[in-house]
Amino acid sequence: MSSSKPPNSRSESGSVPAAVVNRLSLYLRELQHLVAEGTQTTSSSQLGERLGFSDAQVRKDLAHFGAFGHPGVGYRCDELISEIRRILGTDRIWTVALVGVGNLGRALLGYKGFESQGFRVAAAFDSDPAKVGWEVEGIKIRAIEEISQVVIERAIDLGMVAVPAPFAQAAADVLVAAGVRGIVNFAPVSLTLPEGVSQVSVDLARELEQVSFAVASRLRAEGA
Amino acid sequence: MSSSKPPNSRSESGSVPAAVVNRLSLYLRELQHLVAEGTQTTSSSQLGERLGFSDAQVRKDLAHFGAFGHPGVGYRCDELISEIRRILGTDRIWTVALVGVGNLGRALLGYKGFESQGFRVAAAFDSDPAKVGWEVEGIKIRAIEEISQVVIERAIDLGMVAVPAPFAQAAADVLVAAGVRGIVNFAPVSLTLPEGVSQVSVDLARELEQVSFAVASRLRAEGA
Incomplete structure (x- = not known):
């Protein structure tokens, strides 16, 4: 076989x-x-x-x-x-921490499709002091410095990194040091993570490429 | 073969x-x-x-x-x-229209990874009159009613749908009627599109499931 x-x-x-x-x-x-x-x-x-x-x-x-x-x-x-x-593994609830509460981060906090699939965003962090203390979708935004404490206290399993590319590796490093076991990376950059920590990268241009391939293929078949 | x-x-x-x-x-x-x-x-x-x-x-x-x-x-x-x-098909530039300028829509307008891969977001639409006329990332938000005119005028190729699930089909229908050839759908719902129009759906929970599978597999291998 x-x-x-x-x-x-x-x-x-x-x-x-x-x-x-x-x-x-x-x-x-x-x-x-x-x-x-x-x-x-x-x-x-x-x-x-x-x-x-x-x-x-x-x-x-x-x-x-x-x-x-x-x-x-x-x-x-x-x-x-x-x-x-x-x-x-989603016969249980996974707790998730978000790092980066920009537009994408806010969209992720408001995304309705996570909880029903077994993922609960339980904490959110941002480096901007002006955002710290705010509440978005019922979740209080905390300072980056609080990551390790909160990850341990709330038994956070997974991280989502939604910071600008230059800050993604540092954000991932802090999450991993605090004990997170897996990371979904939305920043357009490759992360280097230690053995035993899983990562999946989300590249939004890839979806557009799937569609452009299909359209281009159809145009090639129809025309020239 | x-x-x-x-x-x-x-x-x-x-x-x-x-x-x-x-x-x-x-x-x-x-x-x-x-x-x-x-x-x-x-x-x-x-x-x-x-x-x-x-x-x-x-x-x-x-x-x-x-x-x-x-x-x-x-x-x-x-x-x-x-x-x-x-x-x-990305040896040319594809023009893209965004429908839905909520948090996710704003994140898509600010996403730095599209242009370098051959995609230019050239128009954005929202149903909220309070948003229409605003400019986000250099793009003026227009009313939904303007979609067909703008899609034709600007020769828009592809659409991105980032509206709440109940409105996604209607948004896609208007884009398709205006001549868009492919759609990337961010709403957590399946779209019915006519033959000849391509679609790719983005389900953000799927990436988390990839990570939870990897972590759960590792835990199973290590423990119990």
């Missing part, structure tokens, strides 16, 4: 391609939509069709983690939701 | 897996970093190593689009940058 696997990038767990983990999030959202629509069971072909994947892809992705279907029934949506959340 | 390809999701161009297009963006950024560091040539193993992919993955991804290496030299960074930009 292993020789038939594509030589994909591996997630940090060492055995599962990062692209598979990404698709687990998509399956989870689609299952949550199905349940919201009142659907109780689904199939790899229905899930795949709604997301633009083949049924074989869905089955292969899930097979990395076990056998979840029932003969003659398919997948029970609630059950598969629980299983995927367990795999993603 | 085609039987050895994994049954991945296909990009809208019909022949290239979406995951490959995503990795093209990563290769492009890394090549740009290499050039900024003064490096003129690179190899699939160097590129792969910097990004956590195998050299075979890099070669396979690029092979979708042609042969770019030189015997005994590897890849010329500048040349490969040009080729990838041509493939992604």
Whole structure:
């Protein structure tokens, strides 16, 4: 079996391609939509069709983690939701600290999609003394100097770095020193983090490139 | 060859897996970093190593689009940058309209990573009369009613939708009616768009799930 696997990038767990983990999030959202629509069971072909994947892809992705279907029934949506959340680690609540309360930081504090997926932003920090003490979306902004104390006191698991690029590494360093285990980096710069600390970088231009590729491909096919 | 390809999701161009297009963006950024560091040539193993992919993955991804290496030299960074930009369609400037100038919209208007990758935000719209007429990051905010006129006048190619979920479909509909060819959707809701209009959805919780998966996997490996 292993020789038939594509030589994909591996997630940090060492055995599962990062692209598979990404698709687990998509399956989870689609299952949550199905349940919201009142659907109780689904199939790899229905899930795949709604997301633009083949049924074989869905089955292969899930097979990395076990056998979840029932003969003659398919997948029970609630059950598969629980299983995927367990795999993603979101069968618990992760507490998150935000560093950088600029426009992007404020947008992240107001983002409605975190809590329902298992992430609670529990603290926010900014280097601007004029912002410290303010409350945004119910969260009091604190000084950067308070990071280590607050991360320990509130048992913060993860960090989101939304500061300008030149300050991102320093912000990440303080979070890591305080014991944060993973970081989502919104600054357009690569972070160097110690072994054992996970990071994912968000590059907003990448989404536009996906769209420009699709449009450019269609224009090439249509015209010239 | 085609039987050895994994049954991945296909990009809208019909022949290239979406995951490959995503990795093209990563290769492009890394090549740009290499050039900024003064490096003129690179190899699939160097590129792969910097990004956590195998050299075979890099070669396979690029092979979708042609042969770019030189015997005994590897890849010329500048040349490969040009080729990838041509493939992604970013060898030209795409004009982008933003709908929704809340916190996230303001963050997008201030994002420094778009212009260098070939995207120019050329117009911004909001439904709040109190915001219309304001200038943010040098861009005047206009009323939603002006979308069709401005999209035509300014030859806007792409749209970014950063409005609350209940208003996202309507915003997309107006952009599409005005002639926009692709949409990046930041609202946590699925859009229904006509054939021939590309869309990519940004779900900010997905990045946190990638990190929680990595941390949870490590905790499982270490403990229990």
